[in-house]
Amino acid sequence: MSAAAEGRPPAAAAAAAGEMVREATAWCALHGLVVGDRADPRSGTVPGVGLVHAPFSLLPTHLPESHWRQACELAPIFNELVDRVSLDGDFLQDSLSKTKQVDDFTSRLLEIHRKMMEINKEENIRLGLHRSDYMLDSETNSLLQIELNTISASFPGLGSLVSELHRTLIDQYGHLFCLDSKRVPGNEASSQFAKALARAWNEFNVDSAVIMMIVQPEERNMYDQYWLAKHLKESYPFMLFLSSTCPLTIHYTWHNDYQENFVRDGKTVSVVYFRAGYTPNDYPSEAEWAARLLLEQSSAVKCPSISYHLVGTKKIQQELARPKVLERFLENKEEITKIRKCFAGLWSLDDEEIVKSAIQKPELFVLKPQREGGGNNIYGIDVRETLIRLQKEGGDALAAYILMQRIFPKASLSNLVRGGVCHEALTISELGIYGAYLRNNDKVVMNEQSGYLMRTKVSSSDEGGVAAGFAVLDSLYLTDKAM
Amino acid sequence: MSAAAEGRPPAAAAAAAGEMVREATAWCALHGLVVGDRADPRSGTVPGVGLVHAPFSLLPTHLPESHWRQACELAPIFNELVDRVSLDGDFLQDSLSKTKQVDDFTSRLLEIHRKMMEINKEENIRLGLHRSDYMLDSETNSLLQIELNTISASFPGLGSLVSELHRTLIDQYGHLFCLDSKRVPGNEASSQFAKALARAWNEFNVDSAVIMMIVQPEERNMYDQYWLAKHLKESYPFMLFLSSTCPLTIHYTWHNDYQENFVRDGKTVSVVYFRAGYTPNDYPSEAEWAARLLLEQSSAVKCPSISYHLVGTKKIQQELARPKVLERFLENKEEITKIRKCFAGLWSLDDEEIVKSAIQKPELFVLKPQREGGGNNIYGIDVRETLIRLQKEGGDALAAYILMQRIFPKASLSNLVRGGVCHEALTISELGIYGAYLRNNDKVVMNEQSGYLMRTKVSSSDEGGVAAGFAVLDSLYLTDKAM
Numbered sequence: 001m002s003a004a005a006e007g008r009p010p011a012a013a014a015a016a017a018g019e020m021v022r023e024a025t026a027w028c029a030l031h032g033l034v035v036g037d038r039a040d041p042r043s044g045t046v047p048g049v050g051l052v053h054a055p056f057s058l059l060p061t062h063l064p065e066s067h068w069r070q071a072c073e074l075a076p077i078f079n080e081l082v083d084r085v086s087l088d089g090d091f092l093q094d095s096l097s098k099t100k101q102v103d104d105f106t107s108r109l110l111e112i113h114r115k116m117m118e119i120n121k122e123e124n125i126r127l128g129l130h131r132s133d134y135m136l137d138s139e140t141n142s143l144l145q146i147e148l149n150t151i152s153a154s155f156p157g158l159g160s161l162v163s164e165l166h167r168t169l170i171d172q173y174g175h176l177f178c179l180d181s182k183r184v185p186g187n188e189a190s191s192q193f194a195k196a197l198a199r200a201w202n203e204f205n206v207d208s209a210v211i212m213m214i215v216q217p218e219e220r221n222m223y224d225q226y227w228l229a230k231h232l233k234e235s236y237p238f239m240l241f242l243s244s245t246c247p248l249t250i251h252y253t254w255h256n257d258y259q260e261n262f263v264r265d266g267k268t269v270s271v272v273y274f275r276a277g278y279t280p281n282d283y284p285s286e287a288e289w290a291a292r293l294l295l296e297q298s299s300a301v302k303c304p305s306i307s308y309h310l311v312g313t314k315k316i317q318q319e320l321a322r323p324k325v326l327e328r329f330l331e332n333k334e335e336i337t338k339i340r341k342c343f344a345g346l347w348s349l350d351d352e353e354i355v356k357s358a359i360q361k362p363e364l365f366v367l368k369p370q371r372e373g374g375g376n377n378i379y380g381i382d383v384r385e386t387l388i389r390l391q392k393e394g395g396d397a398l399a400a401y402i403l404m405q406r407i408f409p410k411a412s413l414s415n416l417v418r419g420g421v422c423h424e425a426l427t428i429s430e431l432g433i434y435g436a437y438l439r440n441n442d443k444v445v446m447n448e449q450s451g452y453l454m455r456t457k458v459s460s461s462d463e464g465g466v467a468a469g470f471a472v473l474d475s476l477y478l479t480d481k482a483m
Numbered sequence: 484m485s486a487a488a489e490g491r492p493p494a495a496a497a498a499a500a501g502e503m504v505r506e507a508t509a510w511c512a513l514h515g516l517v518v519g520d521r522a523d524p525r526s527g528t529v530p531g532v533g534l535v536h537a538p539f540s541l542l543p544t545h546l547p548e549s550h551w552r553q554a555c556e557l558a559p560i561f562n563e564l565v566d567r568v569s570l571d572g573d574f575l576q577d578s579l580s581k582t583k584q585v586d587d588f589t590s591r592l593l594e595i596h597r598k599m600m601e602i603n604k605e606e607n608i609r610l611g612l613h614r615s616d617y618m619l620d621s622e623t624n625s626l627l628q629i630e631l632n633t634i635s636a637s638f639p640g641l642g643s644l645v646s647e648l649h650r651t652l653i654d655q656y657g658h659l660f661c662l663d664s665k666r667v668p669g670n671e672a673s674s675q676f677a678k679a680l681a682r683a684w685n686e687f688n689v690d691s692a693v694i695m696m697i698v699q700p701e702e703r704n705m706y707d708q709y710w711l712a713k714h715l716k717e718s719y720p721f722m723l724f725l726s727s728t729c730p731l732t733i734h735y736t737w738h739n740d741y742q743e744n745f746v747r748d749g750k751t752v753s754v755v756y757f758r759a760g761y762t763p764n765d766y767p768s769e770a771e772w773a774a775r776l777l778l779e780q781s782s783a784v785k786c787p788s789i790s791y792h793l794v795g796t797k798k799i800q801q802e803l804a805r806p807k808v809l810e811r812f813l814e815n816k817e818e819i820t821k822i823r824k825c826f827a828g829l830w831s832l833d834d835e836e837i838v839k840s841a842i843q844k845p846e847l848f849v850l851k852p853q854r855e856g857g858g859n860n861i862y863g864i865d866v867r868e869t870l871i872r873l874q875k876e877g878g879d880a881l882a883a884y885i886l887m888q889r890i891f892p893k894a895s896l897s898n899l900v901r902g903g904v905c906h907e908a909l910t911i912s913e914l915g916i917y918g919a920y921l922r923n924n925d926k927v928v929m930n931e932q933s934g935y936l937m938r939t940k941v942s943s944s945d946e947g948g949v950a951a952g953f954a955v956l957d958s959l960y961l962t963d964k965a966m
Contacts, residue, residue, distance in 0.1 A: 022529075
């Protein structure tokens, strides 16, 4: 394959890069591929001010088509798996019993979950909007799962736009790089998520009911959410859409009829879509926990329910990776094999052998705390030091973490554009596959792969997250060969 | 008619206003209704950074349908008039001969024009993208022309979006205000302008030729221009589109073949579209004047040509308003009557009677300098003082100005949104009607009304211009009754 096709632009292409960057950032401004600029103190609370283009990769990241297909095939299987696991309340409680001792956040979630078990709360309509994140391990040339997000999976809106941006740029400049825009897969993540929310509303079957999106009071990524709202409003005009700006301290009136409906502003809420509530910061007082409980008790479809939320924890990810656990939830052996193939090594810290290995060769492991939100993973020499400290502390201290095999994706040169400036950097990429699942009792209404998100970050940085400023939004370019 | 229909919202509507403002500003961010924020020093030069929603009116301004029709009907007549006047070089030179003495900018334009007359330069393909601005005079209930812009008519891109924003808001909230989105006229200004540019390219008839847009090096309104570029690129992909960021000091190679083509980066330029060059600031050195002359000499279609540019001066506007002048250029009496009906009183300052009247009753006049760019008009008591000073100075000092009847539009309450904040204010509005005209020798290829722009400003302010911060972009709402 030519150098150009591998992303190293020839001279003509390099000369066009400056013009491309201007074209691309202008495209972002015209097409709503924007975020709040942290330099503007109002940009997270007032829409339309302090806008800046979302950071992006100038060209899409190459991915072998076989791995793309593999990731897409996994989406409906993971969707189904989440649903099955969510129904096994005892499994969730047991698996997380030690985590509960050391992590207050998980403990509070489990408490709500336990209360629902006590009243035999049934969720007949179950909606999941997930994102399963993968990296391509260069040692084994295999796609390995990093994590499965079952709450507030972000960037369905902006991610779709990046694919469109890349197609547009390739249509205009692709000949310089020997690229063909048809090799960038279509990405309808936000309209797919909107469709799933609308179908859940439909299953709820109350014409006057509304969908409520719960958001954080300050959110620089609000346009990702507004894109979803736009798709909902345009395609499903029969639904009023409420965006609660005051996150979990929602102003509610409790309509205590036999259906236990959740009512807001006089409207029954059919679906509660959480774009908040996934981090302890979203619960600054007891009021937010009370609201979360109230919502869970209501008849509204929760996306996610407390069970779905718990299935997405790292501890459950690790439990599912243990021998014979998948078999408890799935029958189809082919599906089990597919799922297991993408599991990286995952271990609980009560496995003394593996802790010993990790202290000896910390560079081969990642130490992951049970808390959510990213930015807390421990790498390299810190793995050793932390493990030794935790062992000394004794008791349940070790239960706050899990160990994961460290994945070594192949680094490649990318042009990252941020704040209107383009930087060439050695980067690694993470592929997220969105999945939408909707079930009403025995009827599976929807079980689909629903678009994707590529995130690319500077490889010398160990921490991810576009919001943290180390990573950019990206899309993908399908290639025939292995990377 | 109800209070609601007149734009005074009832209580429910007032309560919804806060939500509407957030919806509207978010819509702007998603749909590219943005400008560069003056608070960000890079916002005028680097696309995609320092963005803020364009200031806008929350709801469209009411306009009687009869006046709307009148303004639309005038567009093709003015298009034709500009073309006819442009062909009468002596008329332009004579009319502006005194202005030349006192205004260096007009003098330089006239010099280029004279040179073109000397070499009998013929412009067979003539493209005009104009905007005729009107106000509705409340004293006479008549639509009166403020000015006719024949160069760099701004906001075809953002103006179209405001109409779309208002339709969207009315679809969502219109029931609260008794409004119907179908009463907001469709507005395709930017795609219409793109079509006209593409057709001019087509008439030029060189497949490999490009269109060149000349812009200012710093332009916070760049997204208005990018919208036009987007429409061009999407609908007419056969054309390469160059946006010169270094305005009139263009880097050119002079291709001195028999056609006297203007060539840039190896490509023949078929159409030069000026979004710069209308103010003396765009000519900081002789290099820019040399470039303007070079372009004028070339075979490229200039939008506008030097003649079209001069037809748009205030002095020519005033000359056309003199008795029997219109008859020199138009034959159709009905059309002449229509044009004359929209002319406000316009006088040269060599009319001693009118100068005397203006000194006595300055509140009935506006004193307009011959310079372009807005922001220099003189109102109220300053009219008297300036006239007295100019009379004392004697000589040609008076020739630098024209007098215009002051128009008194009816003020009404509007909600103006700027920087995410909504202010209720007593406002007046100015209606701009875009016109596109394309001619190739005897063949009129295009002569159309091409969308509109409403601008609304706080009535206590005497100066206009969205860029100056006193005005907002707006659209219009057709009513049956007179205002």
